[in-house]
Amino acid sequence: MKKVGCCYHPKLSEELGRRTAEELLRVAARQVGETWAASAWDEETMRRHMAGTDLLITIGGDGTVLRAARAVVPHEALILGVNMGRLGFLTELDAPAALERLPEIIAGAGRVEERAMLHAQIAGSELAARHDALNDIVIGRATLGRTVQVSVRIDGAPMADFRADGVIVATATGSTAYSLSAGGPVLPPESREILLTPIEPHLAPHNSVVLPPTALVEVQLAPSQQATFSVDGEPDIDLAAGETVLVALSPHRARFVRLSPPVQFYERVARRLNWVRGNESAPEDVRSMLGEEAPA
Numbered sequence: 001m002k003k004v005g006c007c008y009h010p011k012l013s014e015e016l017g018r019r020t021a022e023e024l025l026r027v028a029a030r031q032v033g034e035t036w037a038a039s040a041w042d043e044e045t046m047r048r049h050m051a052g053t054d055l056l057i058t059i060g061g062d063g064t065v066l067r068a069a070r071a072v073v074p075h076e077a078l079i080l081g082v083n084m085g086r087l088g089f090l091t092e093l094d095a096p097a098a099l100e101r102l103p104e105i106i107a108g109a110g111r112v113e114e115r116a117m118l119h120a121q122i123a124g125s126e127l128a129a130r131h132d133a134l135n136d137i138v139i140g141r142a143t144l145g146r147t148v149q150v151s152v153r154i155d156g157a158p159m160a161d162f163r164a165d166g167v168i169v170a171t172a173t174g175s176t177a178y179s180l181s182a183g184g185p186v187l188p189p190e191s192r193e194i195l196l197t198p199i200e201p202h203l204a205p206h207n208s209v210v211l212p213p214t215a216l217v218e219v220q221l222a223p224s225q226q227a228t229f230s231v232d233g234e235p236d237i238d239l240a241a242g243e244t245v246l247v248a249l250s251p252h253r254a255r256f257v258r259l260s261p262p263v264q265f266y267e268r269v270a271r272r273l274n275w276v277r278g279n280e281s282a283p284e285d286v287r288s289m290l291g292e293e294a295p296a
Contacts, residue, residue, distance in 0.1 A: 001054040001106050004028040005077070007040040007068050009060030012084055017059045020082070020095050024057055027099060031106045040064045046071040053077040055106065055257070057098070061085020066232045069117065069134040069254040078112065080105060080257045089176055089272065092258060101259065110259045116171045116192045116213070119250035120231065122243055123218070131231045134254050135174035137247050139219045140166025140199065142226040142238070147202055149222040154215055164201035166227075169194060169217050169247045173254075176269060178233075184208040189265050194249060213249050220244040 006025055008017030018037070025035040032054075038045040040060060046068075050056075056077045058068045065081045072079065081091030082098045093101065101109070118133045131137070141148040150167055152160045170179040172187035175195050180186060183206045184197040192213040198206060211217065221227050221243050228236035229245050239245070270276040 001032050003034040003036075003053045004032050004055045004057065004106065005035065005046075005049055005053045006037040006057045006059060007046055007064065007071070008037070008058075009064045009084065010039040010041050012060065017084065020059050020084070021057070023099060024059075024082075024102060027102050028055075028106060031103060040067045040071075043067070043071055050075050050077065055080060057082060057102075058091070059084055059095075061088060062090045063233070065090040066134050070132050070232065072254070073117070073132050073250070073252045076255065078255050078257050089268065090173070090256070092256070092260070105257055105259075110257045113256045113258045113262075114190060115173050115254045115256065116190075117250040117252055117254055118169065118171055118194070118247055119252075120169075120229070120245055120247045122239070123246050124243065132250050132252065133174075133231045134171065135177045135232045136168050136170035136179060137229060137231060137245065138166055138168050138178060138199075138233075139221075139227060139229045139239070139245055140236075142228050142236075146226075148227045149225055150227070151220045151222070152196070153218040153220070154211060156216075156218075159209075160198075160204075162198050162201050162204065164204070165199040167219055168197040168199060169219070170197065171195070176272075179208065182206070182208075185210070186269060189262075192249060194247075215248070217247040218244055219247070 006021035008021045021037040028035050036049040056068055057080045058064045059082045068079055083091035083094055118137055120131045120137045147163045149163045168179045172189055172191040175187040179195055179197040182197050182199050184195055194211040194215050197208040221239050223242050225241055227239045230236050
């Protein structure tokens, strides 16, 4: 590695994010020729520095990782998540462990976990903005207390007409986010399938549909309807009546540095969702599946 960057959540208490970034970059500077730091909310600065960056360290929670993954596009930087937040589904280490293990990561330790991203745009304009998402694209109601009517097509074929709070189009990463709250399944983290989940459909089943990586999802708003769409939970973008949002798998992938074995994903999901509350309450066969030893 020759270039390492850090992005941090700007609202961490007492400038904790910036100070942690400075400490990590001092460690990195012993091995690489160039380092940089920026607020994860300062997308312009991040994109200016991203070319040639080999490793991007995120300091915050999962929201900071989501911002970093979008900023990396179209580059190939690895992402190392340092958890200063609450859940940390996407992060890998806490701050002390990151300071201790950063030299070996720069030297090539760990494995690369590649996660699919989505690409979305509003149809009908050659100049339409293109949006990349690591978690999901959500098309939803614009007014509290009202449903929105949408038509969904897959590769041009009609699939469903929903009157619902909205529709979620998610990656495997997003399968543990909003889609899960809406009743969707959990996909393996490196799966490239696309997940379609309706949000509280009126007088219709709540079933999710798993689509192949090649699928093109078209979500069209009915005439006279008001709706918005959001990218990874960022501020809503207004949709005009009858507009169509096109969603497909992005050619870009988020590449994470992982020091833990792949099976730890399932352990993390189980603990975060309170399915397993710790080794002491986990049956012996579950501990075995997670690679844990039973207590003596």
